[in-house]
Amino acid sequence: MTLTHILVFIAAAALYLALLPARWRGWALFAGSVVAIYWLQPPIRIRSLDFVFPTATLALAALGWAITRAPEQRWSREDTAAALVMAGLVVALAFGRYLAPELRVTPSRPPNLLSVALAMLTVAAGLIALARLRDPRRLLVPGMLVILALFVALKAPSLAESAARALREAAGQSPDLAQATELEWLGFSYVAFRLIHTLRDRQTGKLPPLSLREYVTYAIFFPAYTAGPIDRAERFVPDLRDLPGPSAPLITQGGARIAVGIAKKFIIADSLALFALNAQTAGQADSTGAMWLLLYAFTFQIYFDFSGYTDIAIGIGQLYGIRLPENFNRPYLRRNITLFWQSWHITLSQWVRFYVFSPLTRYLLTRRRKPSPLVLALVGQMVTMVVIGLWHGVTGPFVVWGLWHGLGLFLHKLWSDRTRALYITLRDRPRAARALEIAGVVLTFHFVALGWVWFALPELGIGWRVFRALFGG
Numbered sequence: 001m002t003l004t005h006i007l008v009f010i011a012a013a014a015l016y017l018a019l020l021p022a023r024w025r026g027w028a029l030f031a032g033s034v035v036a037i038y039w040l041q042p043p044i045r046i047r048s049l050d051f052v053f054p055t056a057t058l059a060l061a062a063l064g065w066a067i068t069r070a071p072e073q074r075w076s077r078e079d080t081a082a083a084l085v086m087a088g089l090v091v092a093l094a095f096g097r098y099l100a101p102e103l104r105v106t107p108s109r110p111p112n113l114l115s116v117a118l119a120m121l122t123v124a125a126g127l128i129a130l131a132r133l134r135d136p137r138r139l140l141v142p143g144m145l146v147i148l149a150l151f152v153a154l155k156a157p158s159l160a161e162s163a164a165r166a167l168r169e170a171a172g173q174s175p176d177l178a179q180a181t182e183l184e185w186l187g188f189s190y191v192a193f194r195l196i197h198t199l200r201d202r203q204t205g206k207l208p209p210l211s212l213r214e215y216v217t218y219a220i221f222f223p224a225y226t227a228g229p230i231d232r233a234e235r236f237v238p239d240l241r242d243l244p245g246p247s248a249p250l251i252t253q254g255g256a257r258i259a260v261g262i263a264k265k266f267i268i269a270d271s272l273a274l275f276a277l278n279a280q281t282a283g284q285a286d287s288t289g290a291m292w293l294l295l296y297a298f299t300f301q302i303y304f305d306f307s308g309y310t311d312i313a314i315g316i317g318q319l320y321g322i323r324l325p326e327n328f329n330r331p332y333l334r335r336n337i338t339l340f341w342q343s344w345h346i347t348l349s350q351w352v353r354f355y356v357f358s359p360l361t362r363y364l365l366t367r368r369r370k371p372s373p374l375v376l377a378l379v380g381q382m383v384t385m386v387v388i389g390l391w392h393g394v395t396g397p398f399v400v401w402g403l404w405h406g407l408g409l410f411l412h413k414l415w416s417d418r419t420r421a422l423y424i425t426l427r428d429r430p431r432a433a434r435a436l437e438i439a440g441v442v443l444t445f446h447f448v449a450l451g452w453v454w455f456a457l458p459e460l461g462i463g464w465r466v467f468r469a470l471f472g473g
Helices: 003-019 022-040 049-068 077-098 113-131 136-155 157-170 188-203 212-220 233-241 248-272 279-284 288-319 337-341 346-366 373-392 396-418 420-428 430-456 460-470
Strands: none
Touching (some): 003 022, 022 077, 049 077, 049 188, 049 212, 077 113, 077 212, 136 188, 188 212, 188 346, 212 233, 248 288, 279 460, 288 430, 288 460, 337 396, 337 430, 396 420, 396 430, 420 430, 430 460
């Protein structure tokens, strides 16, 4: 999301609040989100792919809704209207192929109208077929597997490069120029987790009935589309059904949050990025002190980048009447790694805890030979953190980063289990308790900072060299 995007979203919010009656605001967010995901999508060198990816997002969201409908839920006139609006907007955007580049919403020339129309008809046929199923719940697991397969194909460099080569051949372009980085499907990581959440919650009976318009708006809500947070449908939809009118607190709070986010992202984070740790700067550092400076710069850059985008998303959401969840809560000031992960990328941590850690530990406890509490904690925390690492990319450095934090969480559990009596005695010794808390903050901060080495660098070999340089090796 660029400054131009942000300013346009703010201007649109002013018109939205000033002109639209309450009954049309939900429809405006639905239609605006559909158009926005095409506008936000960056250009891709493979022909038409930057139009195909947003269209595929809409198709996945629509089919996800059809699979997750409650058994008693019937196809309504509103659902038909939402499907027609969505298809009509996609076709209208495809007409941009006949406009000058500066007048298009899409980043490049859309594909021909016949291809787009056939794609819309295919999705419509899928929706109709799913609507006729008496119990679409048997498709919940296959739906999750399809999303996970797409996720792995996009995140694993070798698979992504193979897919890029195949797509280039299909588009009549040279496959020799294929690169894994070409498949930049903007927002897919966040949309995938939202869709899996709804599929899993329908499986367990926790998902409330949603209309097609509500479901798609939740899945692609444009302020949170590019960088989160990962909201939950049962929290999001009540706001969508009761959108407020214009008010001074709504505007001032949202505007202030956007201003803070812009300062974090475009001033602080982008300035730190000029000398933060990466593969290039790592090779230029000529001393241990210089390497630590690069690492500290990256540590704060990634925080201000992620939290800045979150502030912008929350602020824009407030302007439109949607309260997005908080995602960061002063994580670098936490006294242990467990509290850090309760304060860093909170919605991602909660998602993985709910859909990975809890089911995994429950499964292990149902086995005839139950693991010991320590083994249960070790396996659960390692797997959970590796999943978070793989969510960022299916590569060795992200796996090591996940293992690093999984081990840290396990060691903290061992420490906390053995020092409970000590902490109880510190209640009457405030100075000692404060000193221990400060030491915990410093230790946790540096543990997290050292973990960022694996996150920042593309290869394990470079990471090992940086580690040796940090400690004078």
